[in-house]
Amino acid sequence: MQTVTQFLQAHQTEALETLKALLRIPSVSAITAHKPDVRRAAEFVREQLASAGLTTELVETDGHPIVYAEWLKAGDAPTVLIYGHYDVQPPDPLDKWVTPPFEPDVRDGCLWARGATDDKGQMLTHVLSVAAWLKAEGRLLINVKFVIEGEEEVGSENLDKFLAARRDQLRSDIAVISDTSQYAPNIPAITYGLRGILACEVRLHGPKQDLHSGIFGGAITNPANALTRLIASLHDAHGRVQIPGFYDDVLPLAAAERASFAALPFKEADFFASVGVTAGWGEEGFTSTERRWARPTCDVNGLAAGYQGEGPKTIIPAWASAKITCRLVPDQDPHKLLKSLGQFLQAQTPPGCRLEFAEQHGCPGFVADRNSPFMEAANAAIREAFGVAPVMIREGGSIPVVGTLKELLGVDTLLLGWGQNTDNLHSPNEHISVADFHRGILASALLWKEIGSKR
Amino acid sequence: MQTVTQFLQAHQTEALETLKALLRIPSVSAITAHKPDVRRAAEFVREQLASAGLTTELVETDGHPIVYAEWLKAGDAPTVLIYGHYDVQPPDPLDKWVTPPFEPDVRDGCLWARGATDDKGQMLTHVLSVAAWLKAEGRLLINVKFVIEGEEEVGSENLDKFLAARRDQLRSDIAVISDTSQYAPNIPAITYGLRGILACEVRLHGPKQDLHSGIFGGAITNPANALTRLIASLHDAHGRVQIPGFYDDVLPLAAAERASFAALPFKEADFFASVGVTAGWGEEGFTSTERRWARPTCDVNGLAAGYQGEGPKTIIPAWASAKITCRLVPDQDPHKLLKSLGQFLQAQTPPGCRLEFAEQHGCPGFVADRNSPFMEAANAAIREAFGVAPVMIREGGSIPVVGTLKELLGVDTLLLGWGQNTDNLHSPNEHISVADFHRGILASALLWKEIGSKR
Numbered sequence: 001m002q003t004v005t006q007f008l009q010a011h012q013t014e015a016l017e018t019l020k021a022l023l024r025i026p027s028v029s030a031i032t033a034h035k036p037d038v039r040r041a042a043e044f045v046r047e048q049l050a051s052a053g054l055t056t057e058l059v060e061t062d063g064h065p066i067v068y069a070e071w072l073k074a075g076d077a078p079t080v081l082i083y084g085h086y087d088v089q090p091p092d093p094l095d096k097w098v099t100p101p102f103e104p105d106v107r108d109g110c111l112w113a114r115g116a117t118d119d120k121g122q123m124l125t126h127v128l129s130v131a132a133w134l135k136a137e138g139r140l141l142i143n144v145k146f147v148i149e150g151e152e153e154v155g156s157e158n159l160d161k162f163l164a165a166r167r168d169q170l171r172s173d174i175a176v177i178s179d180t181s182q183y184a185p186n187i188p189a190i191t192y193g194l195r196g197i198l199a200c201e202v203r204l205h206g207p208k209q210d211l212h213s214g215i216f217g218g219a220i221t222n223p224a225n226a227l228t229r230l231i232a233s234l235h236d237a238h239g240r241v242q243i244p245g246f247y248d249d250v251l252p253l254a255a256a257e258r259a260s261f262a263a264l265p266f267k268e269a270d271f272f273a274s275v276g277v278t279a280g281w282g283e284e285g286f287t288s289t290e291r292r293w294a295r296p297t298c299d300v301n302g303l304a305a306g307y308q309g310e311g312p313k314t315i316i317p318a319w320a321s322a323k324i325t326c327r328l329v330p331d332q333d334p335h336k337l338l339k340s341l342g343q344f345l346q347a348q349t350p351p352g353c354r355l356e357f358a359e360q361h362g363c364p365g366f367v368a369d370r371n372s373p374f375m376e377a378a379n380a381a382i383r384e385a386f387g388v389a390p391v392m393i394r395e396g397g398s399i400p401v402v403g404t405l406k407e408l409l410g411v412d413t414l415l416l417g418w419g420q421n422t423d424n425l426h427s428p429n430e431h432i433s434v435a436d437f438h439r440g441i442l443a444s445a446l447l448w449k450e451i452g453s454k455r
Numbered sequence: 456m457q458t459v460t461q462f463l464q465a466h467q468t469e470a471l472e473t474l475k476a477l478l479r480i481p482s483v484s485a486i487t488a489h490k491p492d493v494r495r496a497a498e499f500v501r502e503q504l505a506s507a508g509l510t511t512e513l514v515e516t517d518g519h520p521i522v523y524a525e526w527l528k529a530g531d532a533p534t535v536l537i538y539g540h541y542d543v544q545p546p547d548p549l550d551k552w553v554t555p556p557f558e559p560d561v562r563d564g565c566l567w568a569r570g571a572t573d574d575k576g577q578m579l580t581h582v583l584s585v586a587a588w589l590k591a592e593g594r595l596l597i598n599v600k601f602v603i604e605g606e607e608e609v610g611s612e613n614l615d616k617f618l619a620a621r622r623d624q625l626r627s628d629i630a631v632i633s634d635t636s637q638y639a640p641n642i643p644a645i646t647y648g649l650r651g652i653l654a655c656e657v658r659l660h661g662p663k664q665d666l667h668s669g670i671f672g673g674a675i676t677n678p679a680n681a682l683t684r685l686i687a688s689l690h691d692a693h694g695r696v697q698i699p700g701f702y703d704d705v706l707p708l709a710a711a712e713r714a715s716f717a718a719l720p721f722k723e724a725d726f727f728a729s730v731g732v733t734a735g736w737g738e739e740g741f742t743s744t745e746r747r748w749a750r751p752t753c754d755v756n757g758l759a760a761g762y763q764g765e766g767p768k769t770i771i772p773a774w775a776s777a778k779i780t781c782r783l784v785p786d787q788d789p790h791k792l793l794k795s796l797g798q799f800l801q802a803q804t805p806p807g808c809r810l811e812f813a814e815q816h817g818c819p820g821f822v823a824d825r826n827s828p829f830m831e832a833a834n835a836a837i838r839e840a841f842g843v844a845p846v847m848i849r850e851g852g853s854i855p856v857v858g859t860l861k862e863l864l865g866v867d868t869l870l871l872g873w874g875q876n877t878d879n880l881h882s883p884n885e886h887i888s889v890a891d892f893h894r895g896i897l898a899s900a901l902l903w904k905e906i907g908s909k910r
Contacts, residue, residue, distance in 0.1 A: 030766035208731025214852025276663025279806035351734035397669025
């Protein structure tokens with residue numbers, strides 16, 4: 001192991017340059033025009049794994065390709081499945097970035113670029129730790145299988161087909177994913193719970209074209225006004241989501257878990273200040289931490305209708321649309337709730353409007369066993385790399401593959417985040433601490449040793 | 456008069472070409488980039504009036520220039536003030552136009568272009584009728600003063616200053632404006648009432664930037680969801696506007712007026728079908744005609760928030776905005792109601808959001824005396840040009856200058872519309888019937904005779 005540690009020390013600059021090269025590729029999976037860039041990013045990752053000595057494959061799908069790689073020469077040692085994604089969120093609003101999103105810049109101890117933390121930077125820690133083992137030691141103490149996809153930010157449409165088709169090939173003892181965060185700077189964490197998600201787009205169609213609001217206003221249903229009534233109806237005054245059946249399957253928070261959340265260092269005023277607000281609004285009866293980690297939500301991600309340019313334009317818009325996502329917790333069923341949401345909105349669609357309801361994607365929430373041997377291994381590796389024991393937390397984001405891995409392969413997942421949730425993921429000026437990036441690589445390398453010793 | 460009629464007959468092609476030349480100038484007053492085009496349109500109109508023999512002036516303002524022209528050689532005959540505007544609405548959505556908005560095209564008996572009916576085509580009928588009188592007869596039987604502005608579509612910010620400064624120069628007996636519509640094809644109309652307007656833009660500011668909806672969702676106020684609650688609160692379930700004091704000063708509709716509205720030919724199903732809907736939604740207890748002409752409204756003209764591109768993006772938007780206009784009726788006060796609206800929205804702004812409320816412009820509604828001698832003159836001129844007596848109607852749009860002319864100059868206005876309200880004004884594929892355009896010029900020429908005979 002010491003040779004691996006020394007190798008990592010000696011190659012820090014090279015590791016950072018590798019990440020910067022990957023970040024220069026604008027692999028925005030949501031935008032069709034970036035399709036060739038997404039493929040370039042896949043090929044880059046495959047090349048890294050191949051040159052480390054793994055057997056690699058670029059797996060074609062109906063969408064973006066999946067990078068598969070394996071090293072299986074550790075005999076009956078445990079097999080670890082490493083999942084990550086090389087695609088990124090759209091970078092807009094572009095004018096808010098201090099340096100361009102696809103021109104990585106190091107300043108203030110951080111590396112700034114779209115994907116720096118979500119997930120290119122975190123995913124690459126495992127690629128580099130495995131490469132370090134193979135280069136320094138010529139072997140690993142475990143077998144590894146990498147699955148690095150390019151559609152995580154658009155719902156992983158084609159991943160499930162791949163996982164189902166390769167079920168035998170992918171058989172593993174544990175999965176590892178680094179697509180979460182530390183609890184705070186210098187407070188590393190193991191994430192044992194995630195929220196699920198459902199996503200949809202709602203469009204209310206009104207008149208066949210934009211109409212003069214003087215000539216027609218008052219007698220023709222305005223789809224923009226009507227849409228606000230539909231969206232407003234999604235919450236009551238107490239912050240409770242009004243989709244029928246929404247809370248039916250929600251597992252209540254146990255008192256012990258609420259107590260463990262409450263014991264974490266957290267200053268609500270600082271939390272609000274970090275995003276530029278002085279107060280929050282949410283479901284009554286729950287703390288901010290509970291609201292983010294263990295309670296479901298219903299958020300509008302985008303609104304569009306009519307004229308958005310400079311000055312006034314006196315029209316009744318022909319249509320109005322909203323992008324909506326709900327974050328879900330165990331045991332809410334995204335598909336059942338998408339149906340319920342569609343019916344709820346349809347029932348309220350006023351005369352003179354037609355509802356178009358497009359289901360986009362969904363995945364359930366997840367909570368893991370906090371006391372497994374793999375949790376112990378992760379705890380030991382992180383303690384050594386970061387010099388402090390990790391806290392046990394949940395997170396509010398969604399990693400759909402965690403549920404799929406459990407369902408299709410029967411495998412549990414270790415969620416080990418090296419970044420910070422203030423790293424502006426999904427926002428302008430995304431970044432990762434350079435120190436955290438290197439500590440992540442080290443923790444990953446140590447984890448392979450710890451799991452190998454569980455043989 | 457016969458020489459004038461013959462002149463108009465002989466110069467129909469030339470008249471149409473003049474309109475087409477004006478329509479080719481994209482004089483969109485709302486968009487800063489079009490500022491030079493707006494000026495070109497003003498110069499074009501001034502040139503038409505100068506070559507007809509009027510004394511002209513391009514009056515500079517803090518915004519777009521005003522074209523002023525006069526011919527005052529009819530001694531103590533009545534003086535007519537003709538108002539119109541040479542600016543147009545923005546043309547988007549561009550992809551909905553059959554032919555480009557600033558490339559006039561004649562097909563199906565109509566001329567298609569942005570501004571064809573609102574107001575370049577209608578305004579030009581008076582320029583051309585005056586030119587015909589001066590060219591065919593060498594004189595007019597009345598004195599005329601033209602005020603053609605370039606800021607009607609953005610609230611006429613600088614017109615009032617001009618009218619106030621030139622109060623003496625502009626003194627007249629009657630004003631004439633063609634910026635309304637016929638009641639229907641072959642049912643010409645005199646419009647004796649208009650709605651007023653108030654316009655504003657509302658922006659809710661939330662977090663300092665777009666946030667990850669998984670990490671923050673549930674604990675941070677979503678400005679897009681919050682905006683929908685604010686906008687939805689503007690109406691109750693009966694279609695009544697909820698702005699405090701909104702109906703306090705509304706003049707109730709007299710039974711006689713409701714009866715005269717009801718006597719007009721109107722098929723509600725056809726009205727809805729003409730704009731591609733099967734039903735409407737509005738204030739309970741009023742017909743569609745009453746809702747459009749004599750009841751106030753509150754319409755969203757545009758919505759914007761967060762991500763509007765392809766696919767999903769799981770964010771809490773940093774802000775959400777709405778453009779709002781209310782159509783007003785006598786005696787509602789736009790400035791009082793703008794204040795009330797701002798306070799109403801402020802009172803509902805939730806913790807974690809900051810309201811930005813920008814008042815844009817406002818003008819009161821208008822109802823004229825239906826039995827004045829000038830009304831009789833207009834009735835006679837229209838009857839002769841169109842071969843049928845006009846009906847007396849109100850209209851739902853707003854022409855702020857009508858109130859200003861009354862207030863500053865003490866002059867009443869004849870609202871004589873030559874277009875149709877199905878001409879797609881403010882919409883893609885705006886057009887005017889070529890026959891209506893020529894009948895409008897003739898009716899205008901006859902009106903100068905009729906008013907001249909009132910001496």
